[in-house]
Amino acid sequence: MKLSKFEPRRAVQAGERKTTSAMIASLAPDGMAARNAPFGHTLVTLARTRPEIVGLSADLAKYTDLHVFAQAHPDRFYQMGMAEQVLMSAAAGLAREGFTPFATTYAVFASRRAYDFICMAIAEENLNVKIVCALPGLTTGYGPSHQATEDLAIFRGMPNLTIIDPCDALDTEQATAAIADHQGPVYMRLLRGRVPVVLDEYGYKFEIGKARQLRAGNDVLFISSGLMTMRALEAAKALEADRIDCAVLHVPTIKPLDVEAIVDAARMPGRLVVVAENHSVIGGLGEAVGALLLREGVTPVFRHIGLPDEFLDAGALPTLHDRYGISTSAVVSRVRNWME
Known part of the structure; x- marks a missing residue:
C-alpha cells in the first residue's frame, strides 16, 4: 500500500526493513498524539x-x-x-x-x-x-x-x-x-x-528568546532544539531503566540564545552536558552553546549530538536517523556509552 505524504508510519519492528516515503511529512508514528x-x-x-x-x-x-x-x-x-x-x-x-x-x-x-x-x-x-x-x-x-x-x-x-x-x-x-x-x-x-504533540504534558509556553526546562535530572543535561527535544525526552525516559537521571532544557530560540537559562543549567556540578540538534555539528546550536559556556567560564563535560559534516544519503528517514545518530535509540546508546 502506498502511503500518502501526510500518512504516518507505524513503528518499525526489530529486524524489519525500514521503508518510508523520502518526502514523509510526519514524524509521528501511529498512536502518537x-x-x-x-x-x-x-x-x-x-x-x-x-x-x-x-x-x-x-x-x-x-x-x-x-x-x-x-x-x-x-x-x-x-x-x-x-x-x-x-x-x-x-x-x-x-x-x-x-x-x-x-x-x-x-x-x-x-x-x-x-x-x-x-x-x-x-x-x-x-x-x-x-x-x-x-x-x-x-x-x-x-x-x-x-x-x-x-x-x-x-x-x-x-x-x-x-x-x-x-x-x-x-x-x-x-x-x-x-x-x-x-x-x-x-x-x-x-x-x-x-x-x-509532546510538550502539552509539561505545561509548556513558548516565548521568543527563552529556553524552558522540561524535566529535571542529576546525571545528564540535554540542551536541545527542534525535533531533537522530542528525542531527548524519549531518551530520558528510556535511560531511567539504567538509573541515568536526565534533565531536558528545550531551546526553541537559536538566536538570541537564552544565556541565563543555559549557563545556570550547565553550572550544576556533576552533570554531563549533551547538546542535541537536527543540524550539522558545524555552526548550529552545539557550537553556539559551547562558545557561550567557554565565554562564561563554565566547563562541564560536554558532548554533542548532531549531523556529520558531510552531504547525507538519500533514503528512508528511520534508516537515516539511525545511521546519522539522531534516532532515539542512537541517542540512548551514545549517552549510555558516555556515562560508562
Missing part, C-alpha cells in the same frame, strides 16, 4: 483579526502547510513560482507597505538560493518579514538537494535575524503567534503535515 498543519491553521486564525498578515510561497504552499491559509484567505495569498529570490524581495516590498508577510519555502532554498536577498532586502532594513521553512535538517530522505543540514549555520551570522526551531505542534502554534507579534525579521524552521 499529533495535529495537522499547525502552522497553517494558526496563521488562518491569526489572519481573521490581523488584516496585515499575508502569505507567499515559491510554488510549495502544499508542502509548507500554507495551502491552508491560501484556501481560507485567497485574496491575501501570493504564489511567486519557483523563484525564491523574487519571493523574498516581494515579501520585503509588502513589509515596507505595512503588511506582515509570511514567506514559505523549503529551508534549503531560503538559506542557499535566497541568502543575499534576505540579507540585503530584509535583514539589513530590519523589515517585518517572517520566513517559515519546511524540511529542516534531516526531515526528508531526498538527499543533499533538499536536506537543510546547514541552514542554522548560514543564518546565525546574519544581523537582525531571529531564529526559531520549534519542537512539536504546540511549539509551532505558539511560535507562529509570537513571531506574528514580533517586530523584525524571523527565520523559523517548520515541521509540517501531521506534527507530533
Whole structure:
C-alpha cells in the first residue's frame, strides 16, 4: 500500500526493513498524539483579526502547510513560482507597505538560493518579514538537494535575524503567534503535515528568546532544539531503566540564545552536558552553546549530538536517523556509552 505524504508510519519492528516515503511529512508514528498543519491553521486564525498578515510561497504552499491559509484567505495569498529570490524581495516590498508577510519555502532554498536577498532586502532594513521553512535538517530522505543540514549555520551570522526551531505542534502554534507579534525579521524552521504533540504534558509556553526546562535530572543535561527535544525526552525516559537521571532544557530560540537559562543549567556540578540538534555539528546550536559556556567560564563535560559534516544519503528517514545518530535509540546508546 502506498502511503500518502501526510500518512504516518507505524513503528518499525526489530529486524524489519525500514521503508518510508523520502518526502514523509510526519514524524509521528501511529498512536502518537499529533495535529495537522499547525502552522497553517494558526496563521488562518491569526489572519481573521490581523488584516496585515499575508502569505507567499515559491510554488510549495502544499508542502509548507500554507495551502491552508491560501484556501481560507485567497485574496491575501501570493504564489511567486519557483523563484525564491523574487519571493523574498516581494515579501520585503509588502513589509515596507505595512503588511506582515509570511514567506514559505523549503529551508534549503531560503538559506542557499535566497541568502543575499534576505540579507540585503530584509535583514539589513530590519523589515517585518517572517520566513517559515519546511524540511529542516534531516526531515526528508531526498538527499543533499533538499536536506537543510546547514541552514542554522548560514543564518546565525546574519544581523537582525531571529531564529526559531520549534519542537512539536504546540511549539509551532505558539511560535507562529509570537513571531506574528514580533517586530523584525524571523527565520523559523517548520515541521509540517501531521506534527507530533509532546510538550502539552509539561505545561509548556513558548516565548521568543527563552529556553524552558522540561524535566529535571542529576546525571545528564540535554540542551536541545527542534525535533531533537522530542528525542531527548524519549531518551530520558528510556535511560531511567539504567538509573541515568536526565534533565531536558528545550531551546526553541537559536538566536538570541537564552544565556541565563543555559549557563545556570550547565553550572550544576556533576552533570554531563549533551547538546542535541537536527543540524550539522558545524555552526548550529552545539557550537553556539559551547562558545557561550567557554565565554562564561563554565566547563562541564560536554558532548554533542548532531549531523556529520558531510552531504547525507538519500533514503528512508528511520534508516537515516539511525545511521546519522539522531534516532532515539542512537541517542540512548551514545549517552549510555558516555556515562560508562
